[in-house]
Amino acid sequence: xxxxxxxxxxxxxxxxxWRALVLDRDADADxxxxxxxxxxxxxxxxxxxxxxxxxxxxxxxELAARRLGQAADVMxxxxxPGFLWVFEDLLDEEARQDLGAAAARAGLVHAFxxxxxxxxxxxxxxxxxxxxxxxxxxxxxxxxxxxxxxSRAYGFPLEDGRDGLAGSALWKSQVHAYLGLRHGxxxxxAATTEAQGRLFVLLVATDPRWERRGYGEAxxxxxxxxxxxxxxxxxxxxxATAAGAPVYPRIGFEPNSPVHFYSVAx
Numbered sequence: 001x002x003x004x005x006x007x008x009x010x011x012x013x014x015x016x017x018w019r020a021l022v023l024d025r026d027a028d029a030d031x032x033x034x035x036x037x038x039x040x041x042x043x044x045x046x047x048x049x050x051x052x053x054x055x056x057x058x059x060x061x062e063l064a065a066r067r068l069g070q071a072a073d074v075m076x077x078x079x080x081p082g083f084l085w086v087f088e089d090l091l092d093e094e095a096r097q098d099l100g101a102a103a104a105r106a107g108l109v110h111a112f113x114x115x116x117x118x119x120x121x122x123x124x125x126x127x128x129x130x131x132x133x134x135x136x137x138x139x140x141x142x143x144x145x146x147x148x149x150x151s152r153a154y155g156f157p158l159e160d161g162r163d164g165l166a167g168s169a170l171w172k173s174q175v176h177a178y179l180g181l182r183h184g185x186x187x188x189x190a191a192t193t194e195a196q197g198r199l200f201v202l203l204v205a206t207d208p209r210w211e212r213r214g215y216g217e218a219x220x221x222x223x224x225x226x227x228x229x230x231x232x233x234x235x236x237x238x239x240a241t242a243a244g245a246p247v248y249p250r251i252g253f254e255p256n257s258p259v260h261f262y263s264v265a266x
Contacts, residue, residue: 007089007257008057010116013237014085015040017195017202018051024170025049030078036067043078046147046164047156048203050075050082057090061102064095068106075264076107082263083111085239089257099260108262115245116259118237121252122199122228127221129180129214132188134222137177143168145179145186146203153205176227177203180219188215192227192236199227201238217247224251 015033018040022029030041036056042049052071056063071084086103088096095102103110127134137146143165151161171177177191188206192199201223206216224236239259240248249255 045160117253129218190220190223
């Protein structure tokens with residue numbers, strides 16, 4: 001059974017990991033910790049780097065509604081769109097029930113849902129998949145392939161994904177990012193990075209033409225294996241979309257808070 005502490009961990013992992021990733025994209029990015037709201041906004045075309053998160057614990061309906069309005073105001077002030085992340089278990093029961101209506105009153109629309117996950121599961125064995133070879137991301141060509149896989153998987157224009165990763169020294173050195181190649185062609189990718197004593201999994205994607213073959217699980221295991229070998233960490237965390245969530249319990253992750261993603265209406 002999930003606990004509130006695990007949900008707090010899930011939220012804090014996002015704010016810690018995204019701080020480094022957003023500042024890597026733009027040293028002048030909007031990275032602020034306001035009362036009840038964490039802003040991690042690069043204001044780039046890659047929407048995942050434009051993030052606002054509610055951070056109050058046990059927020060009642062009145063407070064949650066106020067935070068939703070404040071978060072929406074931050075988002076409207078930006079050039080490029082992004083997402084508000086709401087960790088459901090950080091709200092009290094009444095606020096959870098009112099979330100959809102309160103978000104609508106703030107001018108927010110539900111984009112998609114997911115779930116936080118964590119586990120003391122490291123190290124994991126080095127994976128083997130009969131179709132795949134694994135390559136660590138170390139070049140601009142690799143970064144572009146990684147970006148394009150995410151764009152195809154999540155429905156972004158290719159140029160938006162490339163704007164999120166092109167030229168990053170962090171991704172080519174400190175992030176343990178891997179491509180899975182099928183006959184030399186990148187078809188899947190996953191990455192891990194150290195965040196506050198955990199290994200944080202991010203931007204897992206598989207080309208939609210090659211889904212349901214175990215590729216995403218295999219490359220995630222590779223990123224976890226290499227990240228753990230480099231850091232010695234034993235606990236890992238991630239945030240999965242609803243579509244991707246069934247993969248991760250097979251690796252050893254356990255779900256915690258449901259996560260709801262909102263964008264600004266219109």
